[in-house]
Amino acid sequence: MLYGRAAEQAQVDRLLANARSGRSGVLVVRGQPGIGKTALLGHLTERAAGVRVLHGVGVESEAELPYAALHLLLRSELHRIDVLPEAQAAALRGALGLGAAAPENRFLVGLAVLSLLAEVAGDGALLCLVDEAQWFDRASIDALVFVARRLDAEGIALVFAGREEFHPQGLPELWLDGVDRDAAVTLLAESARDLAPKVRDRVLDEAGGNPLALIELPSTLTSEQQAGQLNPFTTIPVANRVQQAFQQQIRALPDRAQALLAVLAADDTGDLGIVLRAAESFSAGLADLEAAEQAKLVTVNGAAVAFRHPLIRAAAYQNMPLTSRLAVRRALAEVLVGGEHADRRAWHLAAATTTPDEDVARELELAAERARTRSGFAAMAAAYERAAELTPDTAKRSVRLAAAAVAASDAGQPARAGSLADRTSEEIQDPLALAHLIQVRAHREFEQGSQAAAGELIITGAERVARLDAERAAYLIVEAVRCGWYAGDPDLAEQAARLLRALPRIGSPLVSGALGLAALVNGDLKNAVALMQELVLAPDLSELQVPGMLFMAQMCAPIGRYGQAEAAAARVEAECRAHGMDGWLTTAVETRLQAQMLLGGYREAATKLEEIIPxxxxxxxxxxxxxxxxxxALACGELGDEQGCRTAAAAVFEQAGVRGLRTAEAVAVAGLGRLELALGRPKASLKILERISAANAPVSVFFAPDRIEAAVKAGEPERAREPLAYYLNWAAGVGVSSADAVALRCRALVENDEDLYEEAARAHEQGEQPHEQARTRLLYGEWLRRSRKRAAARAQLRAALETFDRLGMMLWAERARAELRATGDVPAAPRQADDPLSVLTAQERQVVRLAAAGASNRDIAAQLYLSPRTVGYHLYKAFPKLGISSRAELAAIAT
Incomplete structure (x- = not known):
């Protein structure tokens, strides 16, 4: 029975009741050791009659073994993996070591766990309890938090319990304080009835409402002390005193039973056979386990053994002297034979080693390389880090730390990667390791700090690398140029370019692309385009690795090759997802979606962005x-979502100014400028767009036509001269039809020339930007109406309206309708007004559109990172709103 926890019990009971009714929920219970987190989970278990319960407990010794905790949590349901989609099943088997190694993809593993739990909940509600979450390995907790953020309609109650340091962002939380005085008195009276009044008051004061302390502290007192002969307590924290109480109980057992408990505490397999074989080294066996059970320190259920409370596990391990703890680890390593236990053996050997040992370090290095084969970069980083700590040779130690840093960076952990890099010796001479270290430090700064500072780090370090290996230095400096581009820093880009030019020529198209980008940032369009084309149009790029392929994809759009940019970025994104390279995934997604928007896919890009940003x-x-x-912000501006545009832009401005993210800031500014232009407020648009400086040259070129149109429509054509000259120069250099068409439109607008409009219209027929073609038709139609050529105007305006409606550009469509009405035409009503999907929530719209395209619930779930049951729930909610009763009717409505 719990005392003083009525409100907390009611909160978790509601969570369980919702699961029974098919709705999912998440709660993170936090508090100090002994405060009652485990007891609250026990209350839930007691209330879960008829509900499937999965219960996992974190073990400190498992914290570096990837997915070890998840394996123990799911082990009773692993037979269900076969019913998962093939890609998810392979990813989960690979992560849990149940099949052939597969490249680790954190998203896919998380989705597989979500699908598996949803399958379990399909038989009825599911209660999933994660106790001592602060000791779950990083990979397991990442997967479970991924699941927690996507639960909806599966009938799953997921409850985490952890200490103060466990604090996943964005999840509902329940903080446990000590129980009140009345509850504490009741609990103490039940657990220790014979305490003298002053001793009772002292225990109450010292326990501070901590329930476990109230139960266990009296057991640390002698009979004389319980009767009143009590010296002042020490100032040891209450959690430590509770652990000492457990240690007293453990020390009352025979030595062999204490040793067996230490083995059980250090074990991370959950295999009683392994525990007993290791315990044989201490002459311990089943009889000693029985003694621990009789002392109520463990519970035994068939082949499953568990400590009564997580603090007992810690007490059992810490109770033993250091030499005995080391012996326990060695004993476990000796019985963990076979390939399936190789990683655990390596980690136990490491835990048993207190001084540098190359043999043990080598075992960990092999574990790291095994992690590499399945792209388990987080596990690889942990193994290399510990291997480095055990490496006697200074140079080899630095190389292993560098490998750990690179793995952490590839795992999408820039802060950890940077910390590892900072621990390496400054005297490292291996050029590859040195280059990796510099790149890792810069990547941390690029992702979490100042992008300009990231470039400066590379430039400083590249000079050292150049003395050892000029080619590796060149590839580093390419990244410095990219930093200058993102930071909108022409001086940084040019400084990097000078270093590149000073190095021996290596003949890589990446170097040409970087020199071109630096020239573009500094306004040298002629040389920029020629050099960037050497990269983008290179006949053979097969030797490029992911960073190089991504850089190539990024260079396509600034020279007008939007389709190539989208295709190349999509390939890199797929590679990143397939091999768990989260460190590069963000930029790949950004590059692909930017290209998709340049091709007119604003609606699809906005949907993907809303999904991927979290x-x-x-x-x-x-x-x-x-x-x-x-x-x-840019997509919302084009689509006419004024609130979405302004909200996203405000979020960007809040962060960009502090960190010097000038390119991101320029894109958000452009979104606001286009929104004002679409709203028919050219003066406001011009004022906003002129905030985009020349330092943002690689992106400002995309928004120069907006600035030109705003200036002309605001009645200030002289303010169009500069952006017009810039855009015409760029378009002439890139030589692609889409750029030529927009350039002709801009000239027609400024020069008020019908022939130029006609040329622009013809050029668009060879281009790949339907939204730009529609904007040209809109402007030409406006010109024709003003010139009293109403019939010709209607043809242009109707075509523009059809495209704007099809692309979801509602404000632009409304401008076209207004112009059509001015010609005397009666345009069709806005498609949005007749769109039955407008009655749906954003999530329901995404699900319905995919279902209408023929995707199954599982396919939809995989695309939207949901469970199939949640997809079914959204369709169930959408059908009545749409006035339909079957999936077959969706296609006619959603197209």
């Missing part, structure tokens, strides 16, 4: 999330 936030890539939010 996921990128989960990865801790703050600057990447800002860049994507800027794209969302």
């Amino acid at each position: 996921v990128i936030g989960d990865l801790g890539q703050r600057n990447g999330a800002v860049a994507l939010t800027a794209l969302l």
